Amino acid sequence: MMYLTYPELGVENFTGSEYTGLACSSCKSFYSKDSTHTYCQKEGCGKPLFAYYNLPERFDKNIFNSREPNMWRYKEFLPVINSSNIISLGEGFTPVSKLDNLSENLNTDQIFLKDESFNPTGSFKARGLSMAISKAKELGIEECVIPTAGNAGGAMAAYCAKAGIKATVYMPRNTPEVFKQECELYGATLIQVDGNISDCGKLVSQQNNNWFDVSTLKEPFRIEGKKTLGYEIAEQFDWHLPDIILYPTGGGTGLIGIWKAFNEMEEMGWIGSKRPKMVAVQAEGCTPIVDAYKLQKDTAEFYHDAKTIANGLCVPKPFGDTLILNAIKQSNGCAIAVSDNDIIAGVKEIASKEGKLICPEGAACWAALKKLSAQNWISENDKVLILNTGSGYKYLENLV
Ligand SMILES: *Cc1c(COP(=O)(O)O)cnc(C)c1O
Numbered sequence: 001m002m003y004l005t006y007p008e009l010g011v012e013n014f015t016g017s018e019y020t021g022l023a024c025s026s027c028k029s030f031y032s033k034d035s036t037h038t039y040c041q042k043e044g045c046g047k048p049l050f051a052y053y054n055l056p057e058r059f060d061k062n063i064f065n066s067r068e069p070n071m072w073r074y075k076e077f078l079p080v081i082n083s084s085n086i087i088s089l090g091e092g093f094t095p096v097s098k099l100d101n102l103s104e105n106l107n108t109d110q111i112f113l114k115d116e117s118f119n120p121t122g123s124f125k126a127r128g129l130s131m132a133i134s135k136a137k138e139l140g141i142e143e144c145v146i147p148t149a150g151n152a153g154g155a156m157a158a159y160c161a162k163a164g165i166k167a168t169v170y171m172p173r174n175t176p177e178v179f180k181q182e183c184e185l186y187g188a189t190l191i192q193v194d195g196n197i198s199d200c201g202k203l204v205s206q207q208n209n210n211w212f213d214v215s216t217l218k219e220p221f222r223i224e225g226k227k228t229l230g231y232e233i234a235e236q237f238d239w240h241l242p243d244i245i246l247y248p249t250g251g252g253t254g255l256i257g258i259w260k261a262f263n264e265m266e267e268m269g270w271i272g273s274k275r276p277k278m279v280a281v282q283a284e285g286c287t288p289i290v291d292a293y294k295l296q297k298d299t300a301e302f303y304h305d306a307k308t309i310a311n312g313l314c315v316p317k318p319f320g321d322t323l324i325l326n327a328i329k330q331s332n333g334c335a336i337a338v339s340d341n342d343i344i345a346g347v348k349e350i351a352s353k354e355g356k357l358i359c360p361e362g363a364a365c366w367a368a369l370k371k372l373s374a375q376n377w378i379s380e381n382d383k384v385l386i387l388n389t390g391s392g393y394k395y396l397e398n399l400v
Helices: 061-066 071-077 125-138 151-163 177-185 197-206 222-236 253-267 288-294 321-330 340-354 360-374 392-399
Strands: 019-024 049-053 096-098 111-115 143-147 166-172 189-193 244-248 277-283 334-338 384-388
Touching: 049 222, 071 222, 111 222, 125 143, 125 151, 125 222, 143 151, 143 197, 151 166, 151 177, 166 177, 166 197, 177 189, 177 392, 189 197, 222 253, 244 253, 244 360, 253 277, 253 321, 277 288, 277 321, 277 360, 288 321, 288 334, 334 340, 334 360, 340 360, 340 392, 360 384, 360 392
Parallel strands: 111 384, 143 166, 166 189, 244 277, 244 384, 277 334
Antiparallel strands: 019 049, 096 111
């Protein structure tokens, strides 16, 4: 396994990060590289910040062939400036495989799955938290906090453990036990909350504490980690993007990050202007993005009494709602909801036919794909990519 060659990281060709600073995704206010602000401070704005780069016109992407198979292979386009600050457990460059046994009744047999369950802590949250905690270390931060629906808490706890940063995790009490246990094993302080991730977020913001809040998109670097998904998809599909990407959408960092990666790569001339249709998949028990999409709005309403077995999708009011809805619209994509019953059936179907025990969030994409195919939204020969965002093993207590 090449993963074992870490910590060399294959950085011999590293030319330095091209990171230039942060700018507000809405009002464009600029923040310097040393800023520890987590979201826009301009009065009346308060929107997510994006990292910007001095994107080179000429960059030989063949360099990647000689680098380690993890997300740091794209270091030039990531915000960590001094590579000694990188906290890596081997995240990223997860496999893409074709689902040959499952395409029978679908409009296309070009169905691919990118399997993020291979990441440390068993979910793609590792990408975002590896980046956020590396950057926190670079900025001299000593304590981090996160409100989480489950996987982000475990990932933050693991990377903080490796970085020697104090970690506090706010998690809904009704999250499956394994998500809580891993946080404690990684040495984090776990605070259980009667409520959902929004209630956790509210409690975090009410504490008068001098910690770094790495809430989804209220912190600009997790999305830079998730962005590497977009670079990998391009590289793994030989720089020809698929036609459709189905993404299980909670806070939406992955979808927004993939979209940002595509824009950066186009600016560097690595890909053309053609984009995959981006599909935001949600659970019927929590559909803020689907509802806004249907009403053609560019912000989402708070979704009350949210509940689904796919806890990563249980985000009643995504902070990055406008960014998610923009990407769907610009890509001619859509937003679609599936039931928990279909999700559970999907987990079982993929496990028994493809030998992959995927998470409910990933199975939601499979269920959505079947629906979209039945509606003829998917055409013959469309190349479709499903993201399985995590391991099904962490959810077993609710699945069988
Ligand atoms: C967090 C999570 C999601 C949703 O990701 P967002 O970036 O919040 O949209 C999907 N699947 C799993 C397994 C997750 O942990």
